Amino acid sequence: MPVVLSSAFAILVYVAAAVLLAIAIARPPGPPRALAPLLAWLAATVHAVLLFGMHRNGVDLHFFAALSLCGFGIALTTLVVNLTRPVAGLGVIVFPLAALLLAIDTFLAPATNPQQLEWQINLHAAFALLGYSLLSIAAVLAILLALQERALRQRRLDSGLIRALPPLTLTEALMFRLIAAGFVLLTLTLLSGVLFVDDLFAQHLVHKTTLSIISWVVFGLLLFGRWRWGWRGRRAVRLTLAGMAILLLAFFGTKFVLELLLARKA
Numbered sequence: 393m394p395v396v397l398s399s400a401f402a403i404l405v406y407v408a409a410a411v412l413l414a415i416a417i418a419r420p421p422g423p424p425r426a427l428a429p430l431l432a433w434l435a436a437t438v439h440a441v442l443l444f445g446m447h448r449n450g451v452d453l454h455f456f457a458a459l460s461l462c463g464f465g466i467a468l469t470t471l472v473v474n475l476t477r478p479v480a481g482l483g484v485i486v487f488p489l490a491a492l493l494l495a496i497d498t499f500l501a502p503a504t505n506p507q508q509l510e511w512q513i514n515l516h517a518a519f520a521l522l523g524y525s526l527l528s529i530a531a532v533l534a535i536l537l538a539l540q541e542r543a544l545r546q547r548r549l550d551s552g553l554i555r556a557l558p559p560l561t562l563t564e565a566l567m568f569r570l571i572a573a574g575f576v577l578l579t580l581t582l583l584s585g586v587l588f589v590d591d592l593f594a595q596h597l598v599h600k601t602t603l604s605i606i607s608w609v610v611f612g613l614l615l616f617g618r619w620r621w622g623w624r625g626r627r628a629v630r631l632t633l634a635g636m637a638i639l640l641l642a643f644f645g646t647k648f649v650l651e652l653l654l655a656r657k658a
Contacts, residue, residue, distance in 0.1 A: 432470075575612060
């Protein structure tokens with residue numbers, strides 16, 4: 393199947409999965425619960441084939457391809473976590489995002505030449521992708537946790553979105569587990585960068601490295617505060633979103649400036 397048709401198919405299936413989840417949230421019980429995740433698994437599979445098949449000469453880590461890759465990673469991580477925890481409702485946000493990033497990469501992004509990368513750099517990129525995906529989902533959970541706490545204070549627990557979420561304590565526990573796993577992967581990303589990247593503080597990498605370290609410190613502080621002082625609630629939400637915002641700037645802000653504004657490799 394041609395790339396354009398395969399991409400269109402994956403995009404439509406992602407959107408269909410999100411719509412089914414939205415219907416189930418708004419009008420329970422809605423469609424069968426397993427249908428939306430199954431559609432999302434199908435879309436993610438096609439998305440993976442496109443990512444690793446469209447660029448046959450190597451791994452494409454340019455700006456738009458990297459965005460699509462992260463969209464796939466976030467969608468896949470959501471589906472994997474949903475196998476053991478009830479987080480399928482996140483698909484209402486995650487699956488359209490993956491569809492949008494795939495559409496931009498397929499239909500709007502300029503042509504690029506994939507880079508032939510050594511396995512060490514591929515490993516570094518894999519750590520970064522997995523860590524970013526886990527921390528992105530943790531950030532979404534932080535937003536939903538804030539909504540749950542607000543609804544609890546206002547005694548408005550009957551809205552469809554709040555009913556579809558796991559209990560508040562489970563949402564919070566899952567958020568911290570994802571942050572802990574993402575923190576480990578972010579640590580491995582920085583360590584592998586030190587070991588495998590020639591000059592991690594070269595002029596074109598210094599901003600990315602510095603922001604990544606700051607984000608690592610923020611998440612590390614949050615985890616230490618959770619362990620030592622039991623941090624939770626608004627403080628945890630704010631630190632999670634702050635750390636994720638800094639990481640977003642590190643991963644994509646630098647690539648946007650270098651590749652799209654300055655026409656250099658990030």
